[in-house]
Amino acid sequence: MSENEKSFTIESYLEYIRNKKLMGSRCKECGATYVPVRKLCTECNTANMEWVEMSGKGKLAAFTSITVGTPYFVEKGYDRKNPYCFSVIELEEGPMVSGQLVGVNESEPDTIKIGTPLKATFLETDIKGETKVDLGFEPL
């Protein structure tokens, strides 16, 4: 299946993430870009989309240091003593995407600055013998 035949679903998007690619959908009519993907352009209401690979570069728009994580993060070893940062990144292509922020001092959120240039990284975790890949971001 060629890239542009893949349907514009979250499942396809996550399959790309598992293959360590950050992909979005771009409207062929107006150029609006969506990450995660959308089937329909909210700007012009067309479904004339194509897959585009994102550079993965962006800047930190928002973040929160989380001490009481979801079961998934608890399983990954995060807790009150070992918090993790969840962040929102404005990609250089425009879309906002969220993911774990790594390579920062999570225990001292004051040291983390909005606007910090970041790049995408793909975080691998082994859970019950299965390797999971999650989108994350780290300082450039």
Ligand SMILES: [Zn+2]
């Ligand atoms: Zn459009």
